[in-house]
Amino acid sequence: MLALTTLTLSHFRSHLRADLHLDGRPVAIHGANGAGKTNILEAVSLFSPGRGLRRASAADMARRPEALGWKLKGQLTVARQSYEVETWSEAGKARQVKIDNKAASQIDLGQICRVVWLIPAMDRLWIEAAEGRRRFLDRIVLSFDPGHAEATLLYEKAMRERNRLLKEQIRDAGWYRVLETQMAESGHRIHAARTAAVDRLRMAQEAAETAFPAAELELIQSDGGLPDTAADLQEAFEEGRFRDLAAGRTLLGPHRTDLLGTYAAKGVPARDCSTGEQKALLVSLILANARALIAEGGAPPILLLDEVSAHLDVIRRAALYQEIVTLGAQAWMTGTGPELFDEFEGRAQMFTVEDGATGSEVVAG
Numbered sequence: 001m002l003a004l005t006t007l008t009l010s011h012f013r014s015h016l017r018a019d020l021h022l023d024g025r026p027v028a029i030h031g032a033n034g035a036g037k038t039n040i041l042e043a044v045s046l047f048s049p050g051r052g053l054r055r056a057s058a059a060d061m062a063r064r065p066e067a068l069g070w071k072l073k074g075q076l077t078v079a080r081q082s083y084e085v086e087t088w089s090e091a092g093k094a095r096q097v098k099i100d101n102k103a104a105s106q107i108d109l110g111q112i113c114r115v116v117w118l119i120p121a122m123d124r125l126w127i128e129a130a131e132g133r134r135r136f137l138d139r140i141v142l143s144f145d146p147g148h149a150e151a152t153l154l155y156e157k158a159m160r161e162r163n164r165l166l167k168e169q170i171r172d173a174g175w176y177r178v179l180e181t182q183m184a185e186s187g188h189r190i191h192a193a194r195t196a197a198v199d200r201l202r203m204a205q206e207a208a209e210t211a212f213p214a215a216e217l218e219l220i221q222s223d224g225g226l227p228d229t230a231a232d233l234q235e236a237f238e239e240g241r242f243r244d245l246a247a248g249r250t251l252l253g254p255h256r257t258d259l260l261g262t263y264a265a266k267g268v269p270a271r272d273c274s275t276g277e278q279k280a281l282l283v284s285l286i287l288a289n290a291r292a293l294i295a296e297g298g299a300p301p302i303l304l305l306d307e308v309s310a311h312l313d314v315i316r317r318a319a320l321y322q323e324i325v326t327l328g329a330q331a332w333m334t335g336t337g338p339e340l341f342d343e344f345e346g347r348a349q350m351f352t353v354e355d356g357a358t359g360s361e362v363v364a365g
């Protein structure tokens with residue numbers, strides 16, 4: 001079991017203060033457009049490493065116009081353990097984390113809490129730039145392998161520095177060698193973790209009977225292919241230095257990986273599928289992620305499904321709700337009206353979000 005049992009938002013976006021007490025069932029949040037539903041999901045997403053589901057800056061999340069900072073607090077149950085988790089930002093500074101009242105890092109947070117999401121901005125994920133697909137996959141990878149956050153951080157830091165050298169046309173081989181060693185080690189870890197995640201998703205999809213179509217995944221490289229070992233990757237960075245100097249940036253590496261999706265039963269690339277099918281393929285992967293973790297003896301991640309029923313027909317919607325209940329995942333879902341959650345037949349905890357006198361107000365029921 002991985003779930004929040006309480007959640008408090010202070011000065012966070014449209015919420016001056018909101019207190020939610022969760023009873024372990026999936027969470028269904030309904031209310032009018034702009035009421036503040038997604039803001040609650042965004043708050044939950046910040047219980048995992050990174051910038052949350054909107055990739056917003058810490059400053060943007062402070063309640064306008066008066067707040068200079070914000071704070072989120074939650075009681076988190078992981079297996080039979082309970083943790084008090086706080087995350088906050090003051091005066092627009094980087095967000096901080098405390099676990100059980102002790103200063104912690106976002107990477108520590110990733111060790112105890114896994115959160116995966118689908119939001120409407122991802123409706124065109126299969127069509128738009130590779131970056132979105134990479135990010136989606138990396139979120140799933142992180143739920144399998146919390147060390148992925150550190151590898152990604154190390155890789156990006158070293159690559160930024162290498163790109164700076166390239167842009168400034170610096171040719172000192174010693175500097176490159178240090179950075180390329182770091183990039184090769186972390187880059188190899190990133191690639192191995194992604195490859196393993198794709199395998200786990202495939203196996204979980206093959207093993208399940210579900211109303212959601214299996215998505216066949218393939219990792220592809222726009223740079224011609226990544227070497228298999230860290231040593232070979234390092235050599236490839238070294239060999240590519242002249243080419244990269246001409247381009248002014250690093251042209252090879254896991255930052256160029258793309259995720260190709262295919263509707264397996266039809267053999268149609270995901271990008272050519274209907275809007276609803278594209279969404280169903282994403283849902284299928286999220287559910288496979290949860291099933292794979294359970295099969296490995298773990299707990300499903302917390303799922304954030306913003307307006308997920310928008311493109312799903314009533315049969316798939318009922319199937320999704322049934323799967324969520326069966327998996328025992330704490331899913332947080334939003335919708336404009338309570339009727340969108342009818343198929344839960346009372347097995348979800350309902351909240352209404354209203355536009356109140358002091359901003360968004362959350363009411364149970």
Ligand SMILES: Nc1ncnc2c1ncn2[C@@H]1O[C@H](COP(=O)(O)OP(=O)(O)OP(=O)(O)O)[C@@H](O)[C@H]1O
Binds near residue numbers: 014033038334
């Ligand atoms: N920093 C902020 N301070 C105050 N209000 C904010 C801040 N950021 C966003 N908002 C407000 O929050 C509201 C949007 O909330 P949210 O996205 O949660 O709505 P929603 O209930 O999910 O709506 P929809 O059904 O349209 O998706 C908007 O009115 C927006 O102006």
